[in-house]
Amino acid sequence: MLSIVEVDYGTPKATSKTTVELQIDGKTVRVPQGTSVMRAAAQAGINIPKLCASEMLDAFGSCRLCLVEIEGRKGYPASCTTPVSAGMTVSTQTPRLADLRRGVMELYISDHPLDCLTCPANGHCELQDMAGVVGLREVRYGYDGANHVYAKTPAGETNPLFVAKDESNPYFTFDPSKCIACSRCVRACDEVQGTFALTIQGRGFESKVAASQDNRFLDSECVSCGACVQACPTATLSENTLIEKGQAEHSVVTTCAYCGVGCSFRAEMKGEEVMRMVPNKDGQANHGHSCVKGRFAIGYASHPDRITTPMIRAKISDPWKVVSWDEAFSHVASEFKRLQATHGKQAVGGITSSRCTNEETYLVQKLVRAGFGNNNVDTCARVCHSPTGYGLKSTLGESAGTQDFDSIEQTDVVLVIGANPTDAHPVFGSQMKQRLRAGARLIVIDPRRIDLVRTPHIQADYHLKLKPGTNVAVLDTLAHVIVTEGLVDEAFVSARCEPEAFAKWRAFVAQDKYSPEAMEAETGVPAAAVRGAARLYATGGNGAIYYGLGVTEHAQGSTAVMGIANLAMATGNIGREGVGVNPMRGQNNVQGSCDMGSFPHEFPGYRHVSDVATRTLFEKDWGVPLLGEPGLRIPNMFEAALDGSFRGLYVEGEDIAQSDPDTQHVTAALSAMECIVVQDLFLNETAKYAHVFLPGSSFLEKDGTFTNAERRVSRVRKVMAPKAGYADWEITQKLAQAMGYPMHYSHASEIMDEIARLTPTFHGMSFDKIDQLGSVQWPCNEEHPNGTPVMHVDEFVRGKGRFMLTEYVPTSEKVNAEHPLILTTGRILSQYNVGAQTRRTANVMWHDEDRLEIHPHDAEERGIAEHDWVGIRSRSGDTVLRAMISERMQPGVVYTTFHFPGSGANVITTENSDWATNCPEYKVTAVQVTRVTQPSDWQKRFHAFSDQQQALLDQAQSADTLGQA
Amino acid sequence: MNIERLITMANDIATYFTVEPDHATAVEGVRDHLTKFWDPAMRRQLKAHLDHGGEGLNPLAREGVEKLVLPPASGS
Secondary structure, eight states: OOOSSOOSSSOOOOOOOEEEEEETTTEOOOOOOOOOHHHHHHHHHHHHOOOOOTTOOOOOOOOOOOEEEEETOSSOOOTTTTTTTTTTTTOOHHHHHHHHHHHHHHHTTTTTTOEEEEEEGTTTTTTHHHHHTOOOOOOOOOOSSSSSSSOOOSOOOOOTTTTOOOOOOOSSEEOOGGGGOHHHHIIEEEEEIOOOOEEEEEGGGGGGETTTTTOOOGGGOOOOHHHHHHHOOOEEEEHHHHHOOOOSSSEEEESSSSBTOOOOOEEEEEEEEEEEEEEEEOOTTTOOOOOHHHHHHHHHGGTTTOSOOEOOOTTTTSOOEEOHHHHHHHHHHHHHHHHHHHGGGGEEEEESSSSSOOOHHHHHHHHHIIIIIOOOEEEEEGGGHHHHHHHHHTSSSSSSSSOGGGGGOOSSSSEEEEHHHHHSSSHHHHHHHHHHHTTOOEEEOSSSSSSGETTOOOOOEEEEEOOOOOOOHHHHHHHHHHHHTTOOHHHHHHHOOHHHHHHHHHHHHHHHSHHHHHHHHHHHHHHHHHHHHHHHHHHHSEEEEEEOHHHSSSTTTTHHHHHHHHHHTTOOOSSTOOOOEOOSSBBBTTTHHHHOSTTTTTTTTTTEEOOOOHHHHHHHHHSOOOOOOOOOHHHHHHHHHHSSSSOOOEEESSHHHHHEEEEEHHHHHHOOOOOOEEEEEETTTTTOOOEEEEEEOOOOOOOOEEEESEEEEEEEEOSSTTTTTSSSHHHHHHHHHHHOOOOOOHHHHHHHHHHHHHHHTTTTOOOHHHHHHHHHOOOOOSOOOOOOOOSSSSSSSTBBOOOOOOOOOOSSHHHHHHHEEEEEEEOEEEEEEEEEEGGGGGGGOOOOOEEEEOOHHHHHHTTTTTEEEOOOSSSSSEEEEEEEEESSOOEEEEEEEOOOOOOHHHHHSOOOOTTOOOOOOOOOOOEEEESSSSOHHHHHHHHHHHHOOOHHHHHHHHHHHHHHH | HHHHHHHHHHOOOOOOHHTTTSSHHHHHHHHHHHHHHHHHHHHHHHHHHHHOOOOOOOHHHHHHTTTTTOOOOOOO
């Protein structure tokens, strides 16, 4: 079912600049060439009846309801498949057309149940609407003959055409008895999602929709993106919430709080309750598509685990005490002041959230810099994309991706390195798949055979299956081929880049040691494949690089990012549509949290704290002196906590105890602090070490903005009151006031106005501007009043592009007899990051535990069979998971996800980090894997501790309930 | 802070700049990186370690740390 407020024009929008004039029902209509007659009519306010047409899908012409008459043409062409032409005269309503349409509808309804009043689609069913539109008054054929509607024949026998409901998917129901075989679901699965899980099985009257080989939906290849549910014109595919609760009554546009694609959604509401999330057709990042997380996995927001009252305790072994907000704020303020008075100004700090809004992130860093009087503020980008910030700033001059997502429509060669878009950024992954199917070539650089390497109608031209930890070596070999085979875009380089740095780089990568042949043994990638890939990227037309955490989370993460920027500059693949360097951001607002000055060395807009002009600007605006020296990064905070100089931490919406590497080191540091304040929806792993809990609000409960991977700033809109009383920015504001630093914003838009006032790349940004344009990509200022889809067009942000030297330095994390395998980590489609949200939804039906993926050869050598418990030991620690034997792995490399805290994936990862930014080396840990029969000691301790903490929480809540009674 | 960790981190930074053909630029690179991204307390501790012999620091890291100009200790 479509959104309750969207109008469907029937066929996709035509993009031609040439317009065509025609007459429809006596009206003169001008539309772009290539527009269908159906769409041209709809744009002129003339609605031609339709069933199989949707503007999300290519015209199909099967329902025969949209027939029209065109002067000078024979017959009754379908208006969806007929493009407009100049001078055409179209009639959409004639007596003959009325008869034909009524006949068609009569046939449809003769095989459709007449239970409209009790049907989930009632009031918003396209079939019902069309029956009304054509004036259907009788169905002459009866229901006694062959039909799909009834389980039994009139004679009481089983009806072979009847198929019972499929309720296997937790979020939607498939009721084949209501199907009109319009194929919209099948086409949505092909054309929108690109999974090809659905098909029309059988022919003629026996045609029916089937998932995979006539499986249940849950057992099929279906990825539960919901595109089919959205496309269905009847109640054949319906959200379960719709079945249970009925139609929404109003709809609010907001932005998804999951990954960095930042999909725009319509929250379809009944009062303050979300009935369904429908991706916004006008959403500029997602164009009406979504994934299983954004559309369906929002149940966490109303989960009973939500804590809605502030709590405090003196020690983490004490029960929590429920307190009023004022008590909580004054407690934190007095504790932080006490710690600063005793141990110095630097003894406290804060961590901003990449899941909170820009406005909230901005306020936390402002509280730290202006309220705490130090620069001890950091964000989770420290452990994901901090190398992107460093690497792109050094080379191109701005810490952000260079393109918008739609740029890929002009791309000829897609190079994916260390990213898995179909799992981690599924909606953009779908767009990428469509582009690849339309002919773009593909290079994948990844230790694993990710789905993109080979998927229906896609086969990577090159899959460079490198050994983990050799990204820089592979990038240098690609550069070597480009330089030594004369593939450099000399004109671009001489016009746009610093000549000295380029000359130095050219000589550097041309060295024999970086030839693909010389590096083959180190990287494990056949030299011929490297040469082929380099030639393809350099000469195949528009080349675009998409990369993710497989690039950044290494000891040489920043070097690899610079290596990527070097390749793009050397081949002239930057500064126009179709090319560029595109970091795939993990969390919804990673880009935003970095933009908002979350790093200890930078003010908002990536300006160093030592820059006097910038600092003076902020000092004047904020009314306090500010420090010109960088503060502590997250891992520095841990070290400082262990030496006793760092005692208090305010964590907004992050779970460092689960997400950060070397868990035992992290928990030791947390245990050493005196006042940890966690602001979150749930008692997450970090909160189990906290002394103060401030209940936060979900994205549905507040106003603000998120910035996605393409620098797109989109509105988050409040659709319900905050469950604990305050939006997160209000909590930070009250905390600042309690600390004695004045903040008096009455709406999130006022915070954005301040950001815009103080940040040159945001000078033109405001809630009004975003409301007006739908979304805005920064820079948005006097030069770019409507934002900037593609950056570095005529010159780089830093002026001339700067090639950086990228020496390959093997990681110190090496395999040996004791730890002979390399563990690398990642994520999967149905779960999100630490899982705090998705674990509290039915998404666990797809993934209810983290598994260790291991190659059959490595498994056999160790006597490991599928599902066996295996111990994974590194020099940091050990944990136990169940095995999944998989040929996606290369021998010698094992893989796991980190979505469940009890998995202890980060008990194994080490303290190694990126040289420039301290981003952890999550992707390379030397381990041994053995068959075991019981959980690890850490896991036993973890479970005992978690149980204890849960009990302390339960005590607080029951005490609170008693108090209220 | 754990000095071993600071030494490793400083060495990692120096290792990146080792490839720079101009030695003075390399030393400056290390020094600037430490100045731009390290909290003054960490820089101070590392410099003190160098003053006590600087065991464990690689040659370029030593030179970079040597060139560090430290801000006065804050009033904390």
